[in-house]
Amino acid sequence: MIVRDVICPFCACLCDDLDVHVEDGRVTGVDNACDLGSHKFMTDHRMKGPVRRTASGWEEIPLEEAIRETAELLEAAERPLLYGWSGTCGEAQSAGVHLAELVGGVIDATTSVCHGPSILAIQEVGHPGCTLGQVKNRADVVVYWGCNPQHAHPRHLSRYTTYADGFFVRNAFKERKVIVADIRGTDSTNLADEFIRLQPGGDYAVLGALRAIVRGKGDVVPPEVAGVSREQLYRIADLCKTAKYGAFFFGMGLTQTAGKYKNIRNAIELVDELSRHTKWTLTPMRGHFNVYGFNEVCTWMTGYPYAVDFARGMAFYNPGETTAVDILARKECDMCLVVASDPAAHFPAEAVEHLASIPVVQLDPFPNLTTAFARIQIPVAVSGIDADGTAYRMDGVPLRLHRVLDRGYPDDAGILLEITRRITGGGSR
Ligand code: SF4
Structure with a gap:
């Protein structure tokens, strides 16, 4: 089967003219994409299911348990940091902002270390x-x-x-x-x-x-x-x-x-x-495919584009103080939820050192450097490949991404909503 006019979810060009060849639930070829985009569709090194770190290595755990433990960690944290967001869709970003407000945390995106x-x-x-x-x-x-x-x-x-x-x-x-x-x-x-x-x-x-x-x-x-x-x-x-x-x-x-x-x-x-x-x-020239989207979503919801701190019960924004690298370097946060990014690969050493000393939960389809010290990692569907979602191109034009196949992974927006539901007990708070 060939799926036509697919949008590439790699960089913020969001090229919308890809033809994707699908056979037996796998992508077997991509026409019109560059090497970067093609690799994202073709790669097969995704994690199979949620894992938790133990004293001797990793153990596989059910999704339910991973969600419950993540909700408990977020609820117990004094100053949780919710970081990443540029490699996922607007729906997940919106759920993330709601969750950050609910737990009185700080939400920041990769924007703070790029544009x-x-x-x-x-x-x-x-x-x-x-x-x-x-x-x-x-x-x-x-x-x-x-x-x-x-x-x-x-x-x-x-x-x-x-x-x-x-x-x-x-x-x-x-x-x-x-x-x-x-x-x-x-x-x-x-x-x-x-x-x-x-x-x-x-x-x-x-x-x-x-x-x-x-x-x-x-x-x-x-x-x-x-x-x-x-x-x-x-x-x-x-x-x-x-x-x-x-x-x-x-x-x-x-x-x-x-x-x-x-x-x-x-x-x-x-x-x-x-x-x-x-x-x-x-x-x-925005990099990640939906980094612009986070700035849009966060601005609609809080009035600020990134680095928003809800500790006071209201949105507070002061880049240099409320940005993820600064919070980590001051050893301020005591739990981090990483969504669709890899801070260990990009942050300065002192920020990564603190990240490695606190509980980290990562929502990402692929293992990366942050996986090395995550307590839990939950693999999710990739927006634009096996999940629908909305993304903003580098010029601010929103485009609707459609899934081209179903690999059975949950999408990150759904997981974030489930974590929120567990914290609120199903009601609103
Ligand atoms: S990686 Fe960027 S330039 Fe390459 S196909 Fe995807 S969107 Fe287009």
């Missing part, structure tokens, strides 16, 4: 965004800053920019100019019409110099800024100003380098400056 700074900047100066469809059909100049889409979002260029012909850009490869800013050469810089090779940590200065030139104050710019010559800066400013429609994409090379959210603020203000001459938009 959290983008959100802080957007809260300060706004978001001149657009859909990826607009980029494809209109943009004749595209900037990729601090990201390598050829590796992290492999079909971004073929679906929306370099290789994607659009309504107003009939021959994209010839007509679209691509500017890539990075500290080193990559497979994406190899495709660039202009490669801005800047010194590590020089993003803020280079963006500032471009703003000055676009504003007509280029005389204050020195001959070289963070390794970029004034001549190249003028050339790029000119290219951007004369675009019919410009699209600025940026990744963690901008959000997680020196300057952090001030870099993004500077980039937004450059886009604002350019929009005095022509039309420019800006889009974060």
Whole structure:
């Protein structure tokens, strides 16, 4: 059987044109996906059922027991942390926010270690965004800053920019100019019409110099800024100003380098400056397929996009204080529920050390580094493969994911609702 027009639940491009071949309850082939997406459909190393750590290793336990023990751990904790959420659907994220409020815990997503700074900047100066469809059909100049889409979002260029012909850009490869800013050469810089090779940590200065030139104050710019010559800066400013429609994409090379959210603020203000001459938009290259979704769901429900602390009986948000890494580094939380992420692979050592010293329950289809010290792991269905769900693309467009086969795994939204039901005893609290 071939299931057509399937959405890929790997990265936030959410490509919606996959053909998935299914035979005997297994995926045997995927057409149109990149290697990353294809691997997610084809991989077979999922855990079979819930497991619990014992003194001598792992034991298999019934799902009922895993849910009951998780509910007890959450209820008994003084300061539980509910972390992850970017690799699952909006329905599970919504159940997670309700659960965090119920147990007076902190809920945070992987956003806080990727595009959290983008959100802080957007809260300060706004978001001149657009859909990826607009980029494809209109943009004749595209900037990729601090990201390598050829590796992290492999079909971004073929679906929306370099290789994607659009309504107003009939021959994209010839007509679209691509500017890539990075500290080193990559497979994406190899495709660039202009490669801005800047010194590590020089993003803020280079963006500032471009703003000055676009504003007509280029005389204050020195001959070289963070390794970029004034001549190249003028050339790029000119290219951007004369675009019919410009699209600025940026990744963690901008959000997680020196300057952090001030870099993004500077980039937004450059886009604002350019929009005095022509039309420019800006889009974060979100990574996990539904990391944007968590920010949307959490904002609707609490007023804040991530790092929400319910300990006071109301939503409190203060990134740097209520973010997962900070709470773990201060050794504050005494229990952690990890959903659809792998903090052990990405957090700093001191945060992981504390995580390893407290009870951890993980809801994830696959074993990962966090499994190594989890007390319980419950394997769940994968949204978009064997579970339905809603996810938000990197441009904020919500898409409905449909399951392509049934492997008999429970979905994480259902498990979270069951944990909630056990804590409330079936009523509301
Ligand atoms: S670019 Fe992203 S969404 Fe598209 S197929 Fe590859 S991994 Fe999946």
